[in-house]
Amino acid sequence: MENLLHIAYDAEDFRSRAHQLVDQLADYISECRDGKPMPVLPPAEPEELYSHWLQDFNHEGFDFQQFCQTIINQSIHIHHPRYVGHQVAPPAPMAALTELMSALLNNGMAIYEMGPAATAIERVVVEWLAKHVGLGDRSGGVLTSGGSAGNLTGLLAARQTICSHNVWDEGALEGQQLAVMVSEEAHYSVARAARIMGWGAKGVIKIPVNQELQADDDQLENCLAEARAQGLQVIAIVGNACSTSTGSYDDLHSMSEFARKHNIWFHVDGAHGGAAVFSGKYQHLVKGMELADSVVIDFHKMMLTPALTTAVLFKDVAHSFETFAQKAEYLLSNGTQKPWFDGAARTLECTKKMMSIKIYALIKQYGKELFSEFVTQLYDLGQAFADMIRNEPGFELAIEPQSNIVCFRYWPNTLNMPINYFTAQIRSQLLRDERFYVVQTYVRGDTYLRTTLMNPFTSTNDLSELLHLIKQIADEIIADK
Ligand SMILES: Cc1ncc(COP(=O)(O)O)c(C=O)c1O
Incomplete structure (x- = not known):
């Protein structure tokens, strides 16, 4: 019998399977683009799928083509226009x-030698x-696996720069309690970063929000004064561009002025x-982002790449090196040379994927206009959907959307149960119906349906059908009561 290792690395076997898989995926993309009816989130309870796969695992034999098709069928269909x-x-x-290519070449990326092309390309794209x-001219950055790691990286740099002693080497000083200011609407990764750094819950000063769910500028001085009165040393303020739940943009310009006035770090979570x-058309929303000390942007959200690919940008790239100034003789230095733009010197990660090549390929093939079209079209669609909601009796927006995140609910005057319960019921029924994928969120303590319009092939027709379906489901819920 032929040696298994020879079989596993057989080039012709790889070629034919790859062709077959690409054919399957190309058919899939084309079906999605055409909006072929399919359960956007295929229905299955977790235990049910677990049993399916356990049984399959214990069963003799393996058909790779069938395996790929089953994975496609059982996955949530991000490319479908009704995934919102x-x-x-x-x-x-x-x-x-x-x-x-990254998966097969598997260059480890920790240092230049472990991923020459992808490391050089990373510097170019960042x-x-x-x-x-x-x-500005001194800027640069690094790619990390996700916005959560990115926010932590930015805040670690803030701590290292703003604290008067070397926290990285010496740890926290006796009695020192550091903190970050961020809107109460921020993504949880900011609070998590503060906790990871040992600041605990009190290390996050939550800035109250205004009617539009943006950090309230009038509260910044108060928040800082109160924090200081409690003995906290605020080292950074974080701006949302935009918030996760409702897509609200903070006023980054006024935050940057506040940061400069108080000599604290300004980080923008632009994941x-x-x-x-x-x-x-929409760049006015991020006015002031150029004044930040650090910025996080996820390519795997609004820049068309697979997860995970995040840029952590620094106004002064030197901060990127100071953040993790740690010796690992075998890896980070040979004693005579400084590391080049090596990733491991500047992120939490040692090995990481060759993330840069997918960004490079998109930019070179389509130009930055691809990102411009994507953002403009989807933010426009957010506005169009908001208009539809406003004009449809019984529907109401949680807030006026600034981005492609639109939160709303349906509150007919025949309603005979609490609105939050009703909204949650509508969401459950929408999932059961399978034609759309919609999530829910809480706005000012109330439940709302939340859509994020991520697909450039979602049309106003799709969204009109969604509203129609919601009304139909709502009528049934009311009638069943
Ligand atoms: C504003 C914001 N920041 C950070 C994150 C975390 O990013 P990631 O999921 O890439 O870790 C998210 C994710 O939804 C987000 O919306």
């Missing part, structure tokens, strides 16, 4: 192809993005909406 749920990009197929954000910088 969470903030995950439907990746451009070319970006997915480069992922295959500097390109920093330039578009307007961070979702930082990409608005590419849209001539």
